[in-house]
Amino acid sequence: MSSDGDDRPLRALSERVRDALGTGVESVAELDGGEVGRVVRVTLADGRTVAAKTGETPLDVEAFMLEFLADRGLPVPEVFHRDDDLLVLEYVAGDSEISPAVERDAAGLLAALHGEHPRGEDGRKTEGKFGFPRDTLTGPYRQPNPWTDSWVAFFRDRRLDHFAAKAREEGLLSPPLAERLDALAGDLDSLLPDDPPAALLHGDVWANNVLAADGAVRALLDPACYFGHAEVELAYVDFGGSFGDAFFETYDDERGIEAGFRDERCAVYQLVPLLEHLLYFEEDRYAAGLRERLTGLGY
Structure with missing residues (x-):
């Protein structure tokens, strides 16, 4: 739910992910999206968990780069769906604690x-x-x-x-x-x-x-x-x-x-x-x- 109590943006994003992947959505939770864009963790009805990102910058550019890097062996999230303002990625569990x-x-x-x-x-x-x-x-x-x-x-x-x-x-x-x-x-x-x-x-x-x-x-x-x-x-x-x-x-x-x-x-x-x-x-x-x-x- 958004910080002002209005959950409509999350519901709309949930519906877009549902339509993009062709499966129902069980739950949506906010993640840290960094400085640009909004990122959520989405639990799907088919048991998968994905990350969905929205933003004002063209997200198909990020998808292109992720696939380019993946083809060359770098571990990056798999791209499941992309367009200019919605990116659905593999959810990768982990943290940013650097040992x-x-x-x-x-x-x-x-x-x-x-x-x-x-x-x-x-x-x-x-x-x-x-x-x-x-x-x-x-x-x-x-x-x-x-x-x-x-x-x-x-x-x-x-x-x-x-x-x-x-x-x-x-x-x-x-x-x-x-x-x-x-x-x-x-x-x-x-x-x-x-x-x-x-x-x-x-x-x-x-x-x-x-x-x-x-x-x-x-x-x-x-x-x-x-x-x-x-x-x-x-x-x-x-x-x-x-x-x-x-x-x-x-x-x-x-x-x-x-x-x-x-x-x-x-x-x-x-x-x-x-x-x-x-x-x-x-x-x-x-x-x-x-x-x-x-x-x-x-x-």
């Missing part, structure tokens, strides 16, 4: 995922190394993914400049801070490799998007996929405090972390989630985070 064993398991899963190379939907060679078969979403924001051969160009144009421009449009980025970001963007070819191996990224690995039980990851939720430099994922894990030393040590053993990541590239890659969080939460601590990292990088 060292879970960190090590997550490191192995992501190291394997990062070994996946880009290919088109038909299995043929893509038009570039970095990008994705379609634009995706990170939270409520469009994430453009045109295939690009240059990693520096992709990260500069489709991530750093893209989200900085949106923050400027919203009046959230002061002119001096915007100028510092522009200066760094102009020097990216000296800060980042232009041709790293293209790795498939989950894109939003933080604790609330990890379901775990018995020391293992049961599912990773809410992806924001594309093919990019694997260190973007590591920088985001560090940014969100998702995992600790056990994760990074295991990932280094499995795949290797190149020298210079902690000293410089991690801070460069964290500029993007800071911009995304500034856009969504409109809190000055994220602008302060941008200033801190830019200062540390000499800008």
